[in-house]
Amino acid sequence: MTVETAIAELLAGDDDVAALHREVDWASSPLGPVHTWPEELVAGIRTVMAARIPMLIWWGPELVQIYNTAYQQLLGDKHPAAAGQRAAECWAEVWQDVGPMTEAVMRDGKPVGADHQ
16 A cells, blocks of 8 residues: 555545645654554544544644544634644644643543633
8 A cells, every 4th residue: 555545545535635644744743654543543534534523633742633524613714734743833822831731641541621711
């Protein structure tokens, strides 16, 4: 299977968000080439891309973003640059709040939440 075929199969869809994700140079990203991605990431992407509700994956220590068409609305003008972007870059204006919560989840493996934010 070629790299192009692997990407096309994983990021399938005829919408512009799926097409955008197929155009990302994943091999140059912190995630590396698509064919090296772990099964957990592949399974998560298949779920996210097919969902009709807004869904996003932040993966790896760099929290690289992969999102579906429904999530595009939440991104606003951050789309299309957000595809394959590091979460801290995409969400720089709120990272002082979101970053520590994210670090706590990654460190402790427990969910976090906040009221009235």
